[in-house]
Every structure is written in C-alpha cells, then in structure tokens.
Amino acid sequence: MASISTLFFQLITLAFAFNIVANGQSLKVGYYQETCPDLEPLVKEIVDQVISISPTLAPPLLRMHFHDCFVRGCDGSVLLESPAKKYEKDADSYLSLRGFEIIDQAKAAAEKVCPGVVSCADILALVARDVTVAVKGPFWEVETGRRDGRVSIKSEALHKLLAPFSNISTLKKGFKKRGLSVKDLVVLSGGHTIGISHCSSFHHHLYNFTGRFDTDPSLDSKYVKKLKMKCKPRDQNSIVEMDPGSYETFDESYFRLVAKRRGLFESDVALLDDIETKAYLKFQALSHGSTFFEDFGESMVKMGRINVLTDKEGEIRSVCTKVY
Known part of the structure; x- marks a missing residue:
C-alpha cells in the first residue's frame, strides 16, 4: 500500500501535469489570424534573411526556446x-545562447504592424520553428497565444535547466516533471544534430x-581520440561540432552517431542506458530517421x-528585454 507521502507526491505531479495541459489548451494555431495576420510571414522573412547569411545562429535560437520553456x-x-546581471540569460549555462537581437528584430517588426498584440514568448516559439526549417529541418504548426512573464531569476536557470552531464534518471525525471514523455526526451535530444559546443560542456567526460x-x-575509443585532439586537458574554450559533418543541417545523423557511442555530451550517451530511449534511438538510426x-x-x-501564461496572466511586452 502506498504511503501518504507517496500519494501526496503523485497528486502534486498530476496537478502540475494538468496545469500544463490546461494552459496548453488556451493556445491555438492561428491565434493572431484576426489581430496580426501578417505575423508569421513577417517572422519567417526575417529568419530566412538572417540564416542565409549566418546559419550558425540557427542552433542557439532553437535552444533559446528550449531554455525558456524548461526554466x-x-x-x-x-x-x-x-x-x-541577475536574470536567466546571465547564468553560465546560457552564455552559449546567441541571436537575441534576431528576436528583438522580429518583435520590433511585429510592433510596427500590430502594436501591443504579439508576445515575445510567441515570437520565440515562431523563430525556433523557422530557424529549424531554414536549415532543412521539419515544419510544424506553432500554437500561439502565450503572454510574457514578469519574472526572471538567474539561480533558477542554474538549477532547473537539465545539464549536459545529466544521467538518464535525471533526464527522465526532468522531462516527466514538465509533462513530457520519454519519447519526447529522445526526440528533442535530436536537436543536437545542429550546433557547436565548447569543450567545457563535456571536458570531464574525457578527462x-x-x-x-x-x-x-562507454564512449567509442576512436571518437575519444578525435575529441582529445580538439580539447586538450586544460582547454575549456575550444569549439567542437555537435554532429560532425552536418552540424549546419538538421537531419537524423545524430541518432546514428549516438548509436555508435559517439554522443558528445553525457546526456547523449545516457540515451543508451534505458530500454525505451535506446529502442527509439536505434529505430531512427536504422530507418534513417523515418x-x-x-x-x-x-x-x-x-x-x-x-x-504557459495565457488570457489575463502576464503581459505583452513592447520590448522583449524589459518588463512593460
């Protein structure tokens, strides 16, 4: 028979998950169809122009949405x-994020055509989708209707974001707490198919x-040799491709690399430590990401x-860097 404390924890978990679902139901595709009909084409045009010149901005802009949602x-x-310097973006784990000016540019463009209507949170979600498409990744319909929060705390970013050295147990718990499945964990880890990382994020993995x-x-020995050539024992700052050979193209090669024990982060390698995550990973590797x-x-x-914040919650910022 379950203890009272266990039942209480289960009820809290269910309540949290219900809150995520309930808030999510307030979002919808085409939320701005009447109030700002040109929003999505406007954001896409800006993103396409930027990525055509600087494709390396796609990964940090995609991760920015992930960082935002998980904290x-x-x-x-x-x-x-x-x-x-006490807000989320000031945390050490956020220093690799770039492209904030692109969000500001998209928001400013939206303010010109429909002032006071579109949230920065929705701009961030749309940009994440559009940068993915711009580097040959999938298109999906983005639900909108979020409002902007008024609070940002550096310490929360330090403790709530899942670290690249997380083990499989920590990863599964972190995703479950946010209403996401084990499958979502592996799928979203696939976002590591684009981008780069500093040696500091996986240094102790090697040394x-x-x-x-x-x-x-658990790492492939040949892969270890290559990484050690790029990241010497005291090197924390050199850069390594997360998906060697196609780090600027969104594809399924990430799964083939991890299946060969060539995941850059411990959180990548950890996907082989669970029956369910390993099965999905191997399926994508063998089916060429079908x-x-x-x-x-x-x-x-x-x-x-x-x-998410919806309806009367939060606010609509006029400038994304400042509370209204």
Missing part, C-alpha cells in the same frame, strides 16, 4: 535583461569521468505548452 515555462523570461582523471568507458521530422514537430508543440 519558468514558455513565457519569454529568458529574454529579459538585468543591469545587475575526469569518475573523479579519477579517467575517460567515460519518423524523426514528424516526431520532432509534435514534441516541440508539446514543449511549447509548458506552464
């Missing part, structure tokens, strides 16, 4: 700026895995519903 929910709090100056034994694009769009929609 306080998809409320645009990642965009707020603090003179005292101090158990605190004894050792290497993660359902990956469709699955990615579905998981992004689900992620975009996490703890």
